[in-house]
Amino acid sequence: MKSLRRPDWLDELHGLLLVALVLTGIGTALGVVSILAGQPVEAQVAVTGGSAAGPPAGVTFGSWIAVDIVHPSAAQKGWALVAMLPRQLLIVAALALLWRVVGRARRSDPFGPGIAPAFHRLGLVLVLGGPVVWIVDFVARTRLSDSAGVGGTYAVLDFVVPLAWGFCGFGAFAIGEILRRGRAMRVDLDGVV
Template sequence: MKTDWLTEFHRVLLIAALGSGTVCVLGTVATVARDAVAVTTDATSADVIVTDPTVTQLVLSAAGALPTYLLATAMLVLLHRLVGRARRGDPLFSGGTVRKLRTVGWLLLVGGPAASLLEFLARFALSGTVGTGGNYAEFDPARIAIWMVTGFGMLAVGEIIGRGQDLRAELDEVI
């Protein structure tokens, strides 16, 4: 029996989107419901445990990871819809496929660095709330690079499909 990889990938994307969405919700609930928050305060990654966090500390703690999970969930949902569309019709050179690929590309290209920056700023602000010598947070430029390469990759695939769409239209006119 031949495996239908498009169907399998569609299922994987659904499971991943549901998992990522669940992590968003449960992570936020767990952060808000916690009676303690761990705050990294220096380059040695020493954590200070705040046993009675303020609302601001809880919000900043949640904001330290939530943007990436929200972005990943949005990307997975968009890809799930794109693959679902592909399973139902002639997706390869359609305008809808090109638009969805470009949407995912721009989401990753712009949203990825924005999410990383928001998380950095939240962790930086959170560290300043514990009063142990100023603000501190690590910024990982590799995360930005990964988001951007992935975003450019999706835009490039969208461009390839768009060019195929143009060639197909030309061929239809010739025939």
Template structure:
């Protein structure tokens, strides 16, 4: 079992490195003035009848990406505010998982602080995920107001905070199972 846990820990380590490299690459690209894509909800911003030459049976979807070729400093800052919080949270979650897996591979999971680590991770997912989603949504709304449609037309995906909540609850459940296993182990140790 320790071999499998070591492989998992290695994959989590690679994930942390990839997230870090992605954050740095994204930041460098944004700060250097690379074009940025601003997803906007079509609704009031673009009327479907403004599209010409579209074959029958094809229509404009609910969102489209506007490309800002020469973003201003404000647009770059808003783009970073709309992308970096999620990458930071994912990196922290991967680091906490890495530590939990390391502890499980070195110690008896039913005699260690694994349940507490899983509880901490679950609470982080439940609180941090929706908080990051709100921060990114606010930044996306502000960014969408800079593309010249005279309003804010950011695309909001309400499934994102639900996914964070779901995974947080799942991790809390696993942590509770481990905690109960620890209690049973302590009871058995007292009997034997």
């Protein structure tokens, strides 16, 4: 049992964040290249009509279907990029900030200067960036759906998305505040001793 090493969870998390950052960056780059290369772009359109006998089996009026735009125009490629890229860049930015602060905490004092403000910056990026990305994504998906040329325009404004970004952001604020208070307590205790 003594030969087993005790895991350093900051080190493990730092490595995992690096893997997530690299894979997300590669996935984002591949997605951009795929869209720019003219690969089919998926759009959601509303089902607005059918034959005189009614809609096909399993489809009701007012629902949506996914369509592939096989030969997307430049505008459709642009809307597909706008629908995908800001969200991916926000994820990459959040992962990079978190990777950086965990690395600093691992190499030095977790209650050292700069750690709590770094978590506050991460929270700010998530709380402000999340809703902006959410609106941009909605507008881009609406425009892409409108440009498909079949069915009606369809895009869902999912209110869970900004709540999730906000929850993550406020979690980062809370961690930063815990670290700030821990640092203040340490300074007070050092003054007493």
